[in-house]
Every structure is written in C-alpha cells, then in structure tokens.
Amino acid sequence: MKRLSEAASRQPLSDLTHPAGEVFETLRMYEGRVFRAEEHVDRLYESARTGGVRTRLARSRVKAQLSRFAGDCGRRNGLVRIMLGEKGLKLVSVPGRRYSPNCYKRGVCLRTSVMKRSGARFLLSRMKSKDCLTGVMASSERSSKDIFDTLLLTNEGHVGEGTTSNVFIVKGGVIVTPPLWEGILDGVTRRAVMELASREGLKVREDVLLRHDLYNADEGFLTNTSMEIMPVSYVDGRRIGRAAPGPVTRRLRHAFKSVVASL
Incomplete structure (x- = not known):
C-alpha cells in the first residue's frame, strides 16, 4: 500500500486525479472513526469488478489497511480517499469540504x-x-x-x-x-x-x-x-x-x- 507524507496526504479532493484502471471511494472520518467503512470497501470492489480493474489485494486486507490508516490519523475529522488499481492501493487523508x-x-x-x-x-x-x-x-x-x-x-x-x-x-x-x-x-x-x-x-x-x-x-x-x-x-x-x-x-x-x- 502506498502511504503519502503528511503534507501530501492532506489535499483538496479537487486536486486528486485518478488514472485509467483505477476506482475510488471517499469515506467520512469522525474523530478518527470511519463511517460505514465496510460498505464503502464493498462498493470499491464492486466498482473494480464492473470496471475490469484487476487487483490481487484481498478485501479483508484493504479493510485492515483502512482501519490502521484511520488509527494513524488520530482523532481527526475529514475524508479518506481510497484508490484501488492494478498498481495497488493508495489511501489519502483530505480535509472535509466546509459548508456554510x-x-x-x-x-x-x-x-x-x-x-x-x-x-x-x-x-x-x-x-x-x-x-x-x-x-x-x-x-x-x-x-x-x-x-x-x-x-x-x-x-x-x-x-x-x-x-x-x-x-x-x-x-x-x-x-x-x-x-x-x-x-x-x-x-x-x-x-x-x-x-x-x-x-x-x-x-x-x-x-x-x-x-x-x-x-x-x-x-x-x-x-x-x-x-x-x-x-x-x-x-x-x-x-x-x-x-x-x-x-x-x-x-x-x-x-x-x-x-x-x-x-
């Protein structure tokens, strides 16, 4: 799994690009706890299958990596972007959009x-x-x-x-x-x-x-x-x-x- 540096791992969603052969999910994190993580990961794999994206990563491993990543973020509020492709898994922490x-x-x-x-x-x-x-x-x-x-x-x-x-x-x-x-x-x-x-x-x-x-x-x-x-x-x-x-x-x-x- 590719982990980005603290500076690189916190960037606006609009700055994130997704190459061909890659699917993604955006999850909400409340004080370090991810909302409905399992459903998001399941949908990530459904998207991969539909899009013909091949991966050798087991679903359980992605869930474990996500849990560890959220724990490393501490009691943080924001979003987590999961990107899954043939080259592997990337997890990025991004600030949540602020609505008035x-x-x-x-x-x-x-x-x-x-x-x-x-x-x-x-x-x-x-x-x-x-x-x-x-x-x-x-x-x-x-x-x-x-x-x-x-x-x-x-x-x-x-x-x-x-x-x-x-x-x-x-x-x-x-x-x-x-x-x-x-x-x-x-x-x-x-x-x-x-x-x-x-x-x-x-x-x-x-x-x-x-x-x-x-x-x-x-x-x-x-x-x-x-x-x-x-x-x-x-x-x-x-x-x-x-x-x-x-x-x-x-x-x-x-x-x-x-x-x-x-x-």
Missing part, C-alpha cells in the same frame, strides 16, 4: 441540468472511477454562485441525482428517492438515510421522480458522504415547501447525528 452553516439553516438552491445521462453511462454510473465527465460538465452549468449544485436527468427526463449526491423529496409525509434502476449511484449515505427513516417510523420508498414532483414537494434534501443531509430550498427558481429544512429533514439530520455520535 447557512446552507443547513436555510437550504440550498439547485437547478436541473440541460445535459442528460447517456445510455452508455448507465453502467458506469454505478461505479466510482475517473469517468465522471457528465458530472463535471453539469457542474460547469452553474450560472450563479447561488446555485449549490445541478441535478442530472435521465434520457426519459426523470430526475436522477446531483453531480456528487443523491436526491430525496418529502411529499405528504412520505420520503421518496429515485430507484437504483434509473442508473444512479448507490450512495452509502443514501442507504443509511433510508435505513434511518425506516427506524424512525417514517415512510420511505424508491420511485420515479419528475421535475414536477420536485417543484411541488413539501421538502427536499441531498445526501452524500461529505455534506451528510443537505436541505433544499429552491429548484429552478421554485420554492420547495414553506421553509427549509422541513420537519422530516430536521428529524433525519438529528437521527443521523445521533448515529455518528455513537460510532
């Missing part, structure tokens, strides 16, 4: 992308590799600094996901998120939030979402490793619900923080 407290207090603004996920990317969307051109190009569509992210649509015009996040709405007390068969990433935080919702006695389901559903939702939020649960206040200039975050989003954020505190 106002994002969580007031919600963020989104816009839908004019680009659509092509059929050729359906398989690739389930793996994390260097092939993220659609997301990068969609990110460049942000016409204003007030736009937090862009939402990708499927060829059928259904809502897919954000450039680096999964999307949820709440309507009539029911939490809805696009199904995996729409070609979205099986986000680890997405999965955790769905489990939390069920544990909290909330109704949650996977279903096709149209922009109409977004515009008329009671609440909306995004999930990913870095931001956790981010409330959405506007989509394409339409106000989402009466206020963000809504009661369901607040409840989920509280439950998520409780899970993190118990790590």
